[in-house]
Amino acid sequence: MHNLTIKQMSEKLHAGEITSVELTQHYLDRIDQFDAELNAYVTVTPELAISMAEEADQRFAAGSAELLTGIPVAHKDIFCTDGVKTSCSSKMLDNFIAPYDAHVVTQLKRVGMPILGKTNMDEFAMGSSSESSYYGPTKNPWDHKAVPGGSSGGAAAVVAAGLAPMATGTDTGGSIRQPASFCGITGIKPTYGSVSRFGIIAYASSFDQAGPMTRSAEDSAWMLNAMAGFDERDSTSLEREKIDYTAELDQSLKGLKVGVPAEYFGEGLDADVEKIVRDAIAEVEKLGAEIVEVHLPNKDLAVPSYYVLAPAEASTNLSRFDGVRFGYRCDQPKDLEDLYKRSRSEGFGEEVKRRIMVGAYALSAGYYDAFYLKAQKLRRMVRDDFTNAFESCDVIMGPVAPTPAFNIGEKSGDQISMYLSDLYTIPVNLAGLPGLSVPAGFAQDRPVGLHIVGPYFSEAKLLNIGHQFQQVTDWHKQVPAQYQ
Amino acid sequence: MSLGKTEVEYISRLTQIEVREENVDGVAAKLSNILDLFTQMEAADTQGVEPMAHPLDAVQRLRADVVTEVDQHKKLQAIAPSAAEEHYLVPQVIE
Numbered sequence: 312m313h314n315l316t317i318k319q320m321s322e323k324l325h326a327g328e329i330t331s332v333e334l335t336q337h338y339l340d341r342i343d344q345f346d347a348e349l350n351a352y353v354t355v356t357p358e359l360a361i362s363m364a365e366e367a368d369q370r371f372a373a374g375s376a377e378l379l380t381g382i383p384v385a386h387k388d389i390f391c392t393d394g395v396k397t398s399c400s401s402k403m404l405d406n407f408i409a410p411y412d413a414h415v416v417t418q419l420k421r422v423g424m425p426i427l428g429k430t431n432m433d434e435f436a437m438g439s440s441s442e443s444s445y446y447g448p449t450k451n452p453w454d455h456k457a458v459p460g461g462s463s464g465g466a467a468a469v470v471a472a473g474l475a476p477m478a479t480g481t482d483t484g485g486s487i488r489q490p491a492s493f494c495g496i497t498g499i500k501p502t503y504g505s506v507s508r509f510g511i512i513a514y515a516s517s518f519d520q521a522g523p524m525t526r527s528a529e530d531s532a533w534m535l536n537a538m539a540g541f542d543e544r545d546s547t548s549l550e551r552e553k554i555d556y557t558a559e560l561d562q563s564l565k566g567l568k569v570g571v572p573a574e575y576f577g578e579g580l581d582a583d584v585e586k587i588v589r590d591a592i593a594e595v596e597k598l599g600a601e602i603v604e605v606h607l608p609n610k611d612l613a614v615p616s617y618y619v620l621a622p623a624e625a626s627t628n629l630s631r632f633d634g635v636r637f638g639y640r641c642d643q644p645k646d647l648e649d650l651y652k653r654s655r656s657e658g659f660g661e662e663v664k665r666r667i668m669v670g671a672y673a674l675s676a677g678y679y680d681a682f683y684l685k686a687q688k689l690r691r692m693v694r695d696d697f698t699n700a701f702e703s704c705d706v707i708m709g710p711v712a713p714t715p716a717f718n719i720g721e722k723s724g725d726q727i728s729m730y731l732s733d734l735y736t737i738p739v740n741l742a743g744l745p746g747l748s749v750p751a752g753f754a755q756d757r758p759v760g761l762h763i764v765g766p767y768f769s770e771a772k773l774l775n776i777g778h779q780f781q782q783v784t785d786w787h788k789q790v791p792a793q794y795q
Numbered sequence: 796m797s798l799g800k801t802e803v804e805y806i807s808r809l810t811q812i813e814v815r816e817e818n819v820d821g822v823a824a825k826l827s828n829i830l831d832l833f834t835q836m837e838a839a840d841t842q843g844v845e846p847m848a849h850p851l852d853a854v855q856r857l858r859a860d861v862v863t864e865v866d867q868h869k870k871l872q873a874i875a876p877s878a879a880e881e882h883y884l885v886p887q888v889i890e
Contacts, residue, residue, distance in 0.1 A: 504851065517848065547853070547856075549853070611835070612836060615832050615835045618832055635876070635883050649886070656812050664810075668806045669830070672802075672826070673833070687847050689839055690846075692839070694847060741850070743849075744850075767851065
């Protein structure tokens with residue numbers, strides 16, 4: 312049952328062959344069986360899931376069910392979920408029961424998708440391996456020695472292991488695409504502003520964007536239809552006409568111009584990953600696409616620019632955690648300053664503290680121009696690189712990450728090496744463009760994704776390319792042996 | 796770029812994050828590593844480039860200045876570490 316596509320599940324639900332309660336219970340049983348080892352869920356919500364599934368079944372009886380009605384979902388623990396612990400995988404929010412729903416949660420509740428639980432992640436979404444979680448690292452279902460990627464590592468792991476048919480994720484510097492690549496699933500980061508940030512615990516507000524994490528591009532298209540759309544409660548939400556992300560799925564790729572940036576195949580790229588990505592691009596060429604060389608000359612400036620801007624935004628966003636109104640408070644503060652300082656020092660993990668400190672420093676008097684303003688200028692140069700490249704191609708293809716999943720503990724002592732592992736995904740966030748990761752093969756027995764980046768609002772085209780690629784390949788259908 | 800004790804104490808004050816005496820050197824080293832990454836930006840020629848704050852260069856959308864929040868202080872204060880009579884309680888500030 313857990314290896315069906317979303318459309319197949321929906322057909323079975325609509326035909327009355329299975330009920331939402333049965334489907335939801337099937338996933339809850341699998342979570343019971345497997346998650347103790349995988350550690351992909353922070354919180355499992357069986358009572359909520361079953362009561363929502365019962366409501367969904369009533370909608371089938373009443374004839375008001377939609378395509379996603381009755382199909383369960385897992386939310387990354389960054390999405391506020393009314394009445395459910397929403398921890399952001401931090402000690403700071405270990406006791407935080409969200410008093411309202413994020414817009415994305417509301418949208419998926421409205422469609423009638425039972426909530427299985429909340430998935431593990433890097434603390435406050437700051438990381439690329441899900442190791443910085445207060446609840447311990449999530450394991451990669453393909454190899455328990457490996458990280459699942461991050462920050463949406465729990466989300467990627469539950470989809471790969473069949474512990475949820477689909478999951479929500481967020482992507483600030485690659486946090487949907489890189490774990491999707493590491494776990495062999497499909498994930499898309501939409502254009503900045505497409506999905507409301509309301510109720511998503513903020514990391515870096517000018518980058519944060521939510522998106523679907525699923526087995527296939529078709530599944531992602533259906534899920535994005537439910538997630539995206541204007542929300543007046545997010546001041547950066549874009550007022551645009553509602554898009555049907557499934558509309559172009561079946562289009563031919565004949566005549567599609569695929570840009571391949573030479574800079575994305577340079578030093579540091581694992582040879583096996585390079586071969587997989589080049590083979591995948593050749594597969595797309597066989598489907599009728601034309602390959603052209605493009606250039607993104609400022610690629611190497613993206614990582615330093617991002618690590619100024621994102622921590623700067625984080626340092627202001629995370630100033631709300633002060634031990635006063637919600638979240639962790641230290642024991643017996645002797646005065647107000649002691650309350651602030653000890654609550655924050657004891658409540659935040661090391662990487663979060665580091666990013667707050669470095670961000671505050673970059674914004675401080677004397678460094679603002681040299682760091683923050685300079686980084687904002689580089690951000691424009693990186694964006695302009697893409698604008699120029701898209702004059703000669705429709706989409707850009709390359710690797711998602713320089714290597715397959717690395718081992719748990721391998722990079723945790725070396726934060727710069729961890730930061731550099733996001734060098735292909737970060738430029739896309741700086742520019743605010745949509746990016747898709749689809750499974751494209753295995754290197755050293757670990758999954759590798761193909762990265763497809765398009766101009767603003769080209770999600771339907773990206774999903775079309777992903778879907779067509781998945782018609783002629785079966786990487787997205789591979790399931791780790793132990794989770795068949 | 797290398798940070799010393801003075802800078803770490805300054806950042807600690809700015810961020811209200813405590814750095815214990817025994818950890819100052821370690822924190823300084825880790826932060827200095829990140830600042831080294833920042834200095835890679837220096838070589839880039841940004842003359843005439845406008846800083847970019849928003850990916851789509853969009854401006855902040857405004858709304859009518861009317862109250863949209865409903866009063867739900869009971870729900871919000873139920874998750875507070877310490878609250879009473881519609882107030883959040885903190886250690887005494889004024890004698």
